[in-house]
């Protein structure tokens with residue numbers, strides 16, 4: 001909410017407080033304390049659960065034995081975005097889940113009573129490297145083959161770093177004005193801030209990676225053309241930048257946003273405009289995933305009068321992390337569960353005034369294993385809202401297949417690759433991240449980038 | 463806490479309501495401090511070592527360094543503090559104040575001189591101003607002047623000389639405080655006894671180096687670019703203190719009452735010192751770490767332990783463990799055992815497997831499916847390393863095996879190389895040693 005001072009409304013205060021920076025991570029003493037709790041397991045379960053093959057057991061042991069630089073190296077050599085992952089990974093269902101799940105016993109001694117906070121330790125070590133100026137990565141001999149990476153999100157950055165480490169000159173082509181992909185234009189600053197992102201991107205450019213912003217590869221057959229222009233291989237990591245919407249192809253409705261557009265706006269200079277739209281207004285967010293949580297969290301922080309979350313299944317089926325859901329409730333968000341959007345209510349000026357909802361009940365499980373919502377007939381009602389944000393899934397841009405017409409895509413326009421190499425059907429073109437998997441995780445995009453980079457190195461040997 | 467427990471002790475004719483004394487150090491630097499300690503429950507004090515005023519004492523700054531282990535702070539402390547920097551007269555006035563206000567708490571005056579007249583002078587003024595007992599500091603570990611501090615403690619004839627000087631100057635009991643920076647304390651203790659000492663106190667700090675600054679190569683504490691070998695105290699030195707006390711307690715020829723110290727923080731530490739022969743106890747680092755309040759837990763913990771065992775007098779426990787402290791040749795080596803796992807309590811961390819393979823008998827296989835160790839009993843060395851690392855207390859225990867049980871010998875890696883081994887059985891006898 002803006003602060004009023006002598007009739008002036010002061011935004012900056014709230015902006016700084018609520019949006020610009022994320023909470024501080026562990027300091028040295030806290031990190032040491034947490035590391036000392038670790039049991040240093042044999043055959044460590046945590047080290048088997050990271051999608052990017054991070055070995056927490058190894059960096060924790062190194063830290064414990066005061067080999068702090070070695071611990072940093074373990075993280076960063078494997079994952080150039082180790083800091084981002086430390087902050088953003090849903091560790092409670094990855095490494096940290098493995099940490100606690102293994103202890104099947106009546107006894108819960110110290111260290112086994114709750115998982116070690118691996119993500120926080122990882123973040124600390126990466127920040128500590130920045131603080132102390134330690135550079136953990138060495139480059140190999142210079143190679144000559146140039147490689148193009150399209151997209152500077154986690155997938156692109158990870159691939160570029162891995163190739164640069166191996167001595168290859170890499171150029172990243174990025175359509176937006178700044179690098180980072182979802183890390184910059186999606187995830188809200190209060191969860192992951194720009195300072196942190198800049199530093200971690202520095203680690204990539206320090207390896208010699210060249211990032212060309214404002215350089216979309218979106219002409220017809222743009223990717224294939226890169227191969228013709230002298231790049232020996234191309235890695236596509238363009239992500240998902242269209243939003244699923246009920247609206248599809250209808251006229252523009254004022255006050256209706258996709259999550260992609262809304263969250264980008266908070267970051268790309270349209271912040272104040274967005275604040276004007278939301279402050280003291282009623283906001284309805286449609287969806288139940290982490291992105292929906294980011295939307296409601298920002299809306300309540302900006303100072304919306306009421307924030308509604310509309311979700312078609314029930315609380316237990318929401319894909320958002322438990323902490324996010326609890327936090328949203330604490331923030332005063334109203335959860336409207338078992339309700340499905342059917343249409344928008346719009347006035348004559350095409351300004352949104354509410355959403356038409358229909359009540360649902362849970363039926364049998366669907367293929368995701370969650371119970372399916374079934375519509376209850378004659379239960380329509382209208383929820384008044386000044387702003388509606390749809391957070392019901394990001395998709396590939398409709399025209400994206402034209403950027404690489406020879407590459408096979410599926411019915412959702414996701415690029416098809418061999419999972420163990422990231423190879424597409426076209427020689428020399430590789431792909432990974434959300435553009436291949438659909439909505440996934442930072443850590444998975446990182447792994448795809450690494451996998452593809454290793455496959456590219458092999459490919460170039462032949 | 464049981465009311466019938468008697469923690470009082472008589473030591474060289476001086477009565478203490480409990481055996482816990484502040485040892486001579488910053489914790490006993492002034493009456494203002496000692497008063498607070500007495501209010502908290504301490505049974506007595508060994509006041510910070512008096513100086514005669516002949517030399518001006520300036521403490522180096524900074525004067526201490528903490529040795530930490532993981533999150534555990536002050537596992538040991540390193541100090542280069544000197545004897546009291548207060549004017550002698552101030553200290554003596556503080557004696558008078560304490561005697562007046564706390565008549566039931568004995569004051570032991572710690573003194574250190576450099577030559578006979580100085581020792582005699584200090585002993586006399588301490589006695590004249592109410593000290594109930596003297597402690598002769600033969601053990602300050604960072605004295606560089608020959609004939610002072612631990613240098614005396616290492617020159618045994620000086621111990622005898624200075625002790626007898628003091629004994630001839632006063633009538634209150636005299637205790638000699640020994641340095642651990644020697645091999646065997648019984649010998650200097652005998653010199654002290656011959657000089658007339660009524661008791662022995664041990665140990666003062668252990669000479670050491672706690673830490674090196676890696677940016678400037680200056681060890682800690684860093685006194686403006688310089689450091690020195692100096693005294694280590696606290697929990698880490700407890701094994702050394704216990705050893706010296708035990709050896710002196712077992713020495714019949716010595717036969718003097720002992721005041722034990724070195725790493726006492728809890729009632730268990732205290733009881734261990736008592737069990738190896740100490741009658742009164744002293745502490746500094748425990749107080750530097752936690753404050754005077756630790757005495758509440760020393761008293762309560764010890765009393766409750768005694769109540770639980772139906773022991774009413776603390777003095778009944780002095781030396782309790784000594785009969786069991788023997789030479790290795792007396793061990794019954796034909797009795798052997800293995801470890802026993804209470805597998806239902808196992809949490810599956812596998813630390814035991816790591817250490818057994820890398821430092822034990824390779825007696826634990828690993829079931830990676832169930833995440834459990836698989837003991838191979840006949841290979842177990844009973845080294846107990848697995849128990850040391852196990853986070854579940856009491857899950858891994860020692861089990862004696864029947865006499866018929868045989869441990870499997872550690873296999874030779876490749877018996878194929880036997881033909882290449884260069885080896886002859888050793889069959890010589892040691893040379894005869896001349897006994898006179």
Ligand SMILES: Cc1cc2nc3c(=O)[nH]c(=O)nc-3n(C[C@H](O)[C@H](O)[C@H](O)COP(=O)(O)OP(=O)(O)OC[C@H]3O[C@@H](n4cnc5c(N)ncnc54)[C@H](O)[C@@H]3O)c2cc1C
Pocket residue numbers: 088089090150151152153154155156173174175176179180181182183186187188215216217218237238239240241263290291294394403432433434435439440441442443445
């Ligand atoms: C709001 C939100 C919150 C999220 N929160 C989390 C979280 O907390 N934890 C987590 O693990 N995951 C989270 N995710 C998912 C995660 O961000 C993605 O899985 C990850 O960013 C995918 O990385 P990527 O490199 O494949 O794509 P992106 O990050 O989408 O990057 C693609 C990049 O390619 C650029 N690009 C697109 N087209 C072109 C073109 N034609 N030419 C040049 N450049 C192009 C884009 O501008 C963008 O910079 C979140 C996602 C969203 C949307």
Ligand SMILES: Cc1cc2nc3c(=O)[nH]c(=O)nc-3n(C[C@H](O)[C@H](O)[C@H](O)COP(=O)(O)O)c2cc1C
Pocket residue numbers: 485486487488510511526539541543544545546572599602639665666667694695696697699723724725726744745746747748
């Ligand atoms: C900072 C410091 C100063 C000390 N000063 C003296 C002293 O002046 N005279 C003395 O006899 N012992 C002195 N000692 C030694 C202690 O009295 C005690 O013998 C030693 O610290 C071991 O006991 P502890 O482990 O309980 O600390 C000092 C110890 C410390 C830590």
Ligand code: SF4
Pocket residue numbers: 800801814817818822823824825826841842843844845846847848849
């Ligand atoms: S006691 Fe030693 S040899 Fe026996 S199982 Fe434990 S670690 Fe292995």
